[in-house]
Amino acid sequence: MSAEAPAPRYTLYHPRWYRRRVSVWWWLQNPTYTGFVLRELSSVFVAFFAVVFLWQLRALVRGPEAYAQVLARLGTPLFLLLHAVTFLFVLIHAVTWFNLAPRAMVVRVRGRRLPDWVIVGSNYAAWLVASAVVAVILLRG
Amino acid sequence: MPEKMALTVTRYRPEKESEPTAQTYEVPFRKDWVILDALNHIKDQLDGSLSFRWSCRMGVCGSCGMKVNGTPKLTCAAFLADYLPGPIRVEPLDYFPIIRDLVTDLTDFMQKLEKVKPWIIREREKPLAEGEYLQTPDQLDAYKQFSMCINCMLCYSACPIYGLEPSFVGPAAIALAQRYNLDSRDQGAAERLAILSAKDGIWECTFVSECTKVCPKNVDPAGAIQQYKLTGAAHWVRSLLLPRGTR
């Protein structure tokens, strides 16, 4: 070429390329996505129960009458239903959490990577032990 | 065994339409045919105007990624027999602009790949006279899985975060950054962490894990990202406790 032509610029925003919009219902289009959103929403129920805990704590500090009132409220059908749903979602949280744990942690013992089932299994074992300890403490008293 | 099978293929001809349409073709059914064979049959015998990318036809080049019945797949690895009785929906990969028919523009990924510096970074290059770098099988094992990536971009098409937030660096780029971070010859981990710890880096990922599910080479990009988050968090704690001790 005899003349110095400017280098062609590659444009990212070609007007004729078709750009598909992502629908706000993207999470309903695929069962895995829906499961993912349910898993994420389980955190709402986790927060709900943390607040219930706080409410109980406040009543406990205030005295036996306040605490008895909270217990009575917990026995109403509304709260029983709420807690049944909360229990379901807390289980979803726990199971998905333990199953995903080995992906984030690569534990190497003497150069070999520990297989996934060891890490998942240890998580479930810890869950069992922790639950048993809490149950014993609360049921003994 | 049926004689024919229907393929419903996305068509987009920007010179004459403003939106993609779908066109159905009947191809012969052969039990050893993959979808790429069917597409090539369409182009050779039925409709020469169909555009699509392909190259090695054996799952190592990463060119032929498309959505088959809604799932991102390599069309050279998807057998017609697995989709009987059909029809099979073949669409371009999600979240990339469509240039024509089944061809998408991949510049965004290329830019992101370059951004994470996917090469060995050394403070000082070892001169030839000092010999080669030595690496034990265990050291190779540490990053080998992440080196299997063929840049097919099925993971980007599966990642809803990339779809909702196009500036997200994305699974393959992060997995490739990890491949170099974990390489014993590399000294650039701090540099890459600085880049990927920023906005639109690893912290955007919410561990949907669809990327790992669709990866044809078992790279497990979701695992790479979660491990990278752990490394990033540990680095943050160390920099808090020892402000001058970290590189």
Place this chain on the structure above:
Amino acid sequence: MRPITPFLWLLFSAGGTVAALLFPVHVFLTGLAFPLGWVEPPRYEALYGLLRHPVTRLYLFVLIALPLFHWAHRFRYTLYDGLQLKHLTELIAVLCYGTALAATAMAAVLLWNVP
């Protein structure tokens, strides 16, 4: 300014682990077994006795605070991605972490001042 996201992710992970390990048994007992009478609930005096122990108070603080920060981080991303509320990203962050912080502060005050 050092980015704070790694710290928020650590809180999210810790909270998620605490919630996964301990919430199922607590929800089951407090929310279902005790109110429905499947097992005898602990008496007020026994619970209060437990509460006075500093270890219990630390345990309760961790049990309330960390899962709330887990929720805050996760819910923030769910709103941002799921409902595509990008333009409200700062407001969402403030509301989520702010709520968690407020509840944590309330728990800390209560637990510190147990008579």
